[in-house]
Amino acid sequence: MVTIRTFKMEELDEIIKIYIENFKDKTDNIEYTTNKFKKDVKRFTKLNIPGDILVAIEKDEIVGFASFILKGHWYFGPIAVNEKWRNRKIGEKLMEESLNYIKKAGGGLIRLTVQKRNETAIKLYEKFRFKISSYIMELEI
Template identity: 35%
Template sequence: MEFEIREMSDEEVEDVIHLEYDILGYSAFAQLSMTDYKKKVLVAVNNDEIVGVAVLYWNDEIFCLGSVAVKEEWRGKGIGKSLIRKAAEMASQLGYDSIMLEVNTANSIAVEIYRRVGFRIAEIIKHYYGIGKHAYRMMLQVQGS
């Protein structure tokens, strides 16, 4: 199954926001557009169709993975992992030595994928997503350049 990972173009902003809403119920990209963080969106593309996205953001201190989402019919083909690995590559190129993310403790599929890529649980943030909905803060060490 062929797919390409690249940066989102300006013409693709709407598609990315729709994809995030459809899969996640919110758009990390839209939320981040109101902040001072620097950000970048990676898209996984097959024949001009965006099948997955990852949102990255950073400031002078931290580099974060805001979200990863892959269309349901495209899951299990390595797209999620490729997006996460590309994010790690970008963090490294920008000179960061780690990537941070928060994920719902109930989202066991995502937690497992992050672990397989090398993320480790750094802490549990209680009630991060609302009462009784906790988050893991996970960290991946990357080779800063």
């Protein structure tokens, strides 16, 4: 049975492992994004910025996480589930608990970014009524 709870700072390295596993093929510079994510978590915690990281626990193991912060509006993400624990509705449970947290904190607009090719994540977000509101266009020259 999966349990969802707030993470502890000493679990950050476990969360980073799941982050790398999930995003190494979806970003051009996983080392940069990993270091940025780690620094952001420490900075937001130190500054007491509203938000949290929730972890999914199964058999005393962190099997997934979801993060969200309030910076003018709520920013959701990243969310990730360990590959061997996928297809067990863990992402849905993390999303549901994250949205409950945000509602209890007063709600408001929630934004997230997702890679266009990440169809699994897009389906999850659409299931929770997220809608596409803009596109980011890129040009490398």
